[in-house]
Amino acid sequence: MKTFYITTTLPYVNADPHIGFAFELISADIIARYKRLSGDEVFFNTGTDEHGTKVWEKAKEEGKDTQTYVDEYAEKFKKLREPLGLLPDVNFIRTTDSHHKLAAQEFWKRCATSGDIYKKNYRIKYCVGCELEKTESELADGRCPVHPNLELQVIEEENYFFRLSGYQKKLLAFYDANPDFVVPAFRLNEIRSLIKEKGLEDFSISRLKSKMPWGVSVPDDNDHVMYVWFDALVNYISAIGWPDHLAQFEKWWPVTQFAGKDQVRQQAVMWQAMLLSAGLPPSKQIVIHGFIQSGGQKMSKSLGNVIDPLALVQEYGTDALRFYLARHVHPFEDSDFTVEKFKEAYNADLANGIGNLTSRIMKMATDHLSTPVSDPNPGSPLPFGFTQHLDTFNIQAATSFLTEWVTSLDQKIQETEPFKLVKQDKEKGKAIIIELVKDLFAATRMFEPILPETAAKIQTLIAGNNMPSAPLFPRK
Numbered sequence: 462m463k464t465f466y467i468t469t470t471l472p473y474v475n476a477d478p479h480i481g482f483a484f485e486l487i488s489a490d491i492i493a494r495y496k497r498l499s500g501d502e503v504f505f506n507t508g509t510d511e512h513g514t515k516v517w518e519k520a521k522e523e524g525k526d527t528q529t530y531v532d533e534y535a536e537k538f539k540k541l542r543e544p545l546g547l548l549p550d551v552n553f554i555r556t557t558d559s560h561h562k563l564a565a566q567e568f569w570k571r572c573a574t575s576g577d578i579y580k581k582n583y584r585i586k587y588c589v590g591c592e593l594e595k596t597e598s599e600l601a602d603g604r605c606p607v608h609p610n611l612e613l614q615v616i617e618e619e620n621y622f623f624r625l626s627g628y629q630k631k632l633l634a635f636y637d638a639n640p641d642f643v644v645p646a647f648r649l650n651e652i653r654s655l656i657k658e659k660g661l662e663d664f665s666i667s668r669l670k671s672k673m674p675w676g677v678s679v680p681d682d683n684d685h686v687m688y689v690w691f692d693a694l695v696n697y698i699s700a701i702g703w704p705d706h707l708a709q710f711e712k713w714w715p716v717t718q719f720a721g722k723d724q725v726r727q728q729a730v731m732w733q734a735m736l737l738s739a740g741l742p743p744s745k746q747i748v749i750h751g752f753i754q755s756g757g758q759k760m761s762k763s764l765g766n767v768i769d770p771l772a773l774v775q776e777y778g779t780d781a782l783r784f785y786l787a788r789h790v791h792p793f794e795d796s797d798f799t800v801e802k803f804k805e806a807y808n809a810d811l812a813n814g815i816g817n818l819t820s821r822i823m824k825m826a827t828d829h830l831s832t833p834v835s836d837p838n839p840g841s842p843l844p845f846g847f848t849q850h851l852d853t854f855n856i857q858a859a860t861s862f863l864t865e866w867v868t869s870l871d872q873k874i875q876e877t878e879p880f881k882l883v884k885q886d887k888e889k890g891k892a893i894i895i896e897l898v899k900d901l902f903a904a905t906r907m908f909e910p911i912l913p914e915t916a917a918k919i920q921t922l923i924a925g926n927n928m929p930s931a932p933l934f935p936r937k
């Protein structure tokens with residue numbers, strides 16, 4: 462059996478789960494479910510990134526002990542599993558787990574043994590928003606392009622550095638040999654030109670404990686903690702047992718990673734160089750998605766346009782949120798999301814679409830068929846028009862294919878009018894109804910990764926030859 466290991470990035474625990482992260486989680490879950498449906502053995506990882514300055518300051522601000530603060534946030538993220546309809550066996554790693562901390566320390570030692578970690582006195586500009594050091598080449602008008610409203614911190618201290626500059630050639634050769642390493646391809650081209658034009662600079666990977674104690678201790682140096690990114694990136698291997706359960710690690714590695722477009726440098730450059738330094742194979746693929754805006758603007762509390770994924774689930778249901786994100790949010794580019802658009806799409810695609818189609822077909826089936834349709838081909842392969850898009854992580858195109866399938870069934874009912882035909886030619890009418898039930902079943906096979914709850918409901922109706930007792934998606 463083939464194995465497939467997929468992960469999201471770990472969200473930083475300084476804010477409640479937002480729609481952008483719900484999108485990343487659900488996208489990864491759809492691919493995980495699809496791979497499982499295709500017969501792969503799947504490990505799906507998510508969790509929380511809990512160290513660093515921002516968390517430490519936020520806990521102080523709220524007057525809480527840092528551990529208590531991160532425990533509360535981790536719980537909020539852990540609780541997303543049910544409302545977002547994630548696979549029940551999704552793994553949840555916390556970077557404050559003791560196994561993870563030991564893995565981060567072992568990883569550090571490997572990089573040090575490779576000669577890639579050194580200490581120097583340095584003055585850096587640091588964006589607390591990104592929790593990243595910003596080199597001059599990354600700044601726009603002297604500010605972080607992602608957080609232009611935040612003052613950059615100037616930090617002067619003795620820190621450990623990672624020799625990223627030593628990996629320029631190796632990374633370029635790796636990208637050339639693996640043109641699909643980053644999806645979509647234009648993101649990989651961006652990195653390539655960045656490396657070719659500006660080169661790679663070494664980056665700081667520690668903080669003085671006396672200034673910021675909330676991190677994993679640097680091995681053999683009690684004055685320093687690891688820089689949050691260095692420790693957090695290691696979660697992708699600590700989650701599958703590295704370094705003490707090597708058989709498990711080797712079973713699952715390498716990983717397919719989902720990440721936002723602000724993560725390209727960390728995931729596709731820094732992390733890959735770190736893996737090479739530690740003597741481990743690179744990740745398998747990095748899938749980069751865009752950002753979700755609302756009403757043409759970045760979501761912010763002050764603009765009052767923040768979309769709460771859990772509020773949508775409460776009003777419309779889990780599958781409604783999953784379907785909207787799959788169907789109407791671009792997998793790779795930025796998208797706009799408003800509650801008005803969501804409601805409109807809900808009524809069109811689900812209430813009038815899938816929900817209504819199911820009622821129509823099952824009404825005819827219960828009226829005219831005396832027994833459930835047998836053998837609706839449960840093991841039949843998914844249509845190529847659907848799988849080809851999921852194989853390239855284009856969830857939106859796959860979901861469009863599914864929507865067109867539903868529309869074509871509606872048309873088939875209109876053209877053949879089996880509910881009339883059955884009164885004139887009973888056998889002919891019944892044959893068409895049976896065909897429609899089988900087509901509906903085939904559609905539910907495609908619903909399984911995207912609308913798992915709905916797929917199961919409709920399959921149960923088909924198996925019992927029953928009508929839905931209430932609309933699957935009531936009009937809103």
Ligand SMILES: [Zn+2]
Nearest residue numbers: 588591605608
């Ligand atoms: Zn920033």
